[in-house]
Amino acid sequence: MPGIHVLEQELANKIAAGEVVERPGSVIKELVENAIDAGAANITVEIRNGGVTYMRVTDDGCGMNREDARRCFLRHATSKIQTIADLYAIETLGFRGEALAAISAVSRVELTTADGENAATRLVLEGGKEIFCEEVGAPKGTTMVVEDLFFNTPARRNFLKSDRTEGGFIANLLDRLALSNPQIAFKLIQDGKTTLSTGGSGELLDTIYAVFGKDITKGLLQADTTLQQVRVYGYVGEANLTRPNRNFQLLFINDRLVRSQTAFAAIDQAYRNELFHGRHAVCILKIVLPAGLVDVNVHPSKMEVKFSNEKLIFEAVYYAIKGALNRRTLLESTPQAEKQPQPAPVKNIPQAEKQPQPAAATPAPAPVVAALERPQPLEPAANGSADYIVSAPPKSPFRLENKSLLREQVSEPIVIETPPEQQTMTLPEPRKSYRYIGELFSAYLLLESGDRLYLVDKHAAHERMIFERLLRENQSGEKSAQELLVPERVALTPEELSFAQEHQAELERLGFDWSVFGEKQILLRARPVCLTGEAAAEVFSEILSDWMRGGDTTLTERENRALKTVACKAAIKAGNVNDTAELQALAEKLIEEDAVHQCPHGRPVLISYEKKAIEKAFKRI
Ligand code: ADP
Numbered sequence: 297m298p299g300i301h302v303l304e305q306e307l308a309n310k311i312a313a314g315e316v317v318e319r320p321g322s323v324i325k326e327l328v329e330n331a332i333d334a335g336a337a338n339i340t341v342e343i344r345n346g347g348v349t350y351m352r353v354t355d356d357g358c359g360m361n362r363e364d365a366r367r368c369f370l371r372h373a374t375s376k377i378q379t380i381a382d383l384y385a386i387e388t389l390g391f392r393g394e395a396l397a398a399i400s401a402v403s404r405v406e407l408t409t410a411d412g413e414n415a416a417t418r419l420v421l422e423g424g425k426e427i428f429c430e431e432v433g434a435p436k437g438t439t440m441v442v443e444d445l446f447f448n449t450p451a452r453r454n455f456l457k458s459d460r461t462e463g464g465f466i467a468n469l470l471d472r473l474a475l476s477n478p479q480i481a482f483k484l485i486q487d488g489k490t491t492l493s494t495g496g497s498g499e500l501l502d503t504i505y506a507v508f509g510k511d512i513t514k515g516l517l518q519a520d521t522t523l524q525q526v527r528v529y530g531y532v533g534e535a536n537l538t539r540p541n542r543n544f545q546l547l548f549i550n551d552r553l554v555r556s557q558t559a560f561a562a563i564d565q566a567y568r569n570e571l572f573h574g575r576h577a578v579c580i581l582k583i584v585l586p587a588g589l590v591d592v593n594v595h596p597s598k599m600e601v602k603f604s605n606e607k608l609i610f611e612a613v614y615y616a617i618k619g620a621l622n623r624r625t626l627l628e629s630t631p632q633a634e635k636q637p638q639p640a641p642v643k644n645i646p647q648a649e650k651q652p653q654p655a656a657a658t659p660a661p662a663p664v665v666a667a668l669e670r671p672q673p674l675e676p677a678a679n680g681s682a683d684y685i686v687s688a689p690p691k692s693p694f695r696l697e698n699k700s701l702l703r704e705q706v707s708e709p710i711v712i713e714t715p716p717e718q719q720t721m722t723l724p725e726p727r728k729s730y731r732y733i734g735e736l737f738s739a740y741l742l743l744e745s746g747d748r749l750y751l752v753d754k755h756a757a758h759e760r761m762i763f764e765r766l767l768r769e770n771q772s773g774e775k776s777a778q779e780l781l782v783p784e785r786v787a788l789t790p791e792e793l794s795f796a797q798e799h800q801a802e803l804e805r806l807g808f809d810w811s812v813f814g815e816k817q818i819l820l821r822a823r824p825v826c827l828t829g830e831a832a833a834e835v836f837s838e839i840l841s842d843w844m845r846g847g848d849t850t851l852t853e854r855e856n857r858a859l860k861t862v863a864c865k866a867a868i869k870a871g872n873v874n875d876t877a878e879l880q881a882l883a884e885k886l887i888e889e890d891a892v893h894q895c896p897h898g899r900p901v902l903i904s905y906e907k908k909a910i911e912k913a914f915k916r917i
Pocket residue numbers: 326330331334355357358359360368373374375376389390391392393394395396397438
């Protein structure tokens with residue numbers, strides 16, 4: 297039964313294909329990595345319909361002779377491993393001799409290749425079976441055309457995302473491959489349009505410019521530090537060039553894109569106190585180290601790596617960034633030759649450095665308050681985020697049924713931990729009979745009403761009011777967009793861009809009108825009324841990032857989260873200097889509005905103390 301063997305082989309290849317080939321992007325990854333391994337100086341990738349119907353990768357690498365051209369589609373056919381030891385070397389890329397067998401098993405493949413010595417070969421395969429093979433004329437190098445991916449495995453085909461999403465994934469991949477290999481000129485053509493073109497000059501900055509564009513490139517600082525056998529070099533963003541996620545933090549180890557929690561932690565530490573909470577710096581860093589220091593025993597498609605000396609990597613990344621940031625400070629400071637410590641390689645992981653704390657956290661005990669200096673319901677923000685300094689957990693959100701209960705509550709002395717009911721408070725009653733006392737710590741409004749003292753978190757209160765208004769407008773279908781006089785450019789990754797295009801209608805409902813501008817940017821033309829153009833640009837990418845992470849939440853949930861993000865950005869912040877009239881107006885509105893007094897993130901808007909509790913604390917009663 298000679299036929300049985302062939303079938304088994306075919307089936308085996310199809311099954312193996314499942315591991316290697318998940319989507320068009322995985323085909324491109326394997327083909328481009330093969331081209332890199334072949335020593336190509338120029339690699340051109342062309343795709344149509346997100347790669348689903350057509351993919352072509354052309355290189356000018358070493359090519360293959362006829363015999364190798366036929367052999368390379370066999371399982372376990374590889375020129376890259378001879379011994380088991382080779383398996384552990386990180387120098388070549390991808391799966392070991394599996395890729396072409398897997399790809400050809402689930403598509404129609406045409407290979408044209410020439411090694412520069414023998415005549416070129418053209419080979420056509422369908423579902424892994426050779427259809428024909430001929431001699432042709434072609435320059436040295438290899439062209440692989442892969443058509444109709446998963447034509448013979450319809451179940452897998454159904455799992456593919458939209459052409460736009462698949463195309464975005466490939467464009468993202470090409471960006472990263474180009475950044476990994478600045479010495480190679482890459483070109484990506486999507487549906488006839490060239491969307492990426494790098495020069496292959498070998499200069500990382502040239503490639504960064506080609507990939508990320510002018511806006512990002514001009515905000516970058518050069519980094520280069522060597523610590524023992526580890527060199528870290530590349531470009532890191534100034535503190536004002538931030539993103540809501542790590543999409544613009546790219547780490548390459550020996551020119552291979554990886555993820556490393558250690559390196560991410562080092563980046564965060566280096567930018568500590570420089571960035572707003574939740575923002576991430578832009579970093580394109582190359583880590584060069586002896587192969588023996590990386591644990592390469594990881595699945596080739598997983599990018600997470602481990603190091604045999606994590607601490608050394610942490611320090612090298614940390615000092616590379618600190619060095620870049622310090623040099624910038626040096627340049628900015630006065631020419632006087634002030635002695636600035638260069639980032640000296642220190643042995644210990646730099647932890648909990650003493651850094652200036654934000655103003656709101658500065659303890660300034662005035663004599664009058666001394667009596668209250670026992671366990672307080674309020675304490676300084678511990679993490680340097682100046683926005684929210686109410687430490688009490690936001691428990692028991694206020695509900696209407698609780699109202700009377702709350703009023704009857706007998707207050708404890710102020711020095712005793714505030715009961716949860718006091719965290720989320722009813723308004724001064726009766727309405728409007730209150731007195732505005734002033735502002736505390738540039739963060740809280742003090743109000744007196746009846747026999748109670750109210751502390752209102754000005755940011756939370758403002759945020760809440762904006763959120764309620766946005767929600768009302770959104771539900772009534774009103775779109776509160778304001779045209780921007782000067783459109784704002786927002787840099788996005790290709791994946792973010794294709795996601796944004798798929799959710800354009802939803803984003804427009806929120807007040808963001810925009811159009812695609814080049815391959816990696818959008819032009820924001822209108823913004824939600826309550827935001828400035830710059831804030832709108834930031835919020836736009838924050839919302840995208842949140843939605844892309846968000847999984848299967850409903851449209852309403854997604855929209856609500858987006859409205860919260862808008863409200864948070866639009867609201868005044870703790871630490872902001874606001875004039876009294878503005879704050880009084882805020883207090884006034886808060887009293888008038890009958891909304892639940894929780895900020896949309898679940899934190900309380902106001903807390904209160906009973907006069908009796910204060911008197912007890914002073915031992916008057
Ligand atoms: P691997 O890359 O792990 O060896 P592949 O299935 O991807 O496995 O490729 C099989 C072999 O085909 C490679 O080892 C290489 O010799 C040859 N090959 C594949 N693509 C190219 C190319 N673009 N140029 C030259 N040789 C190639």
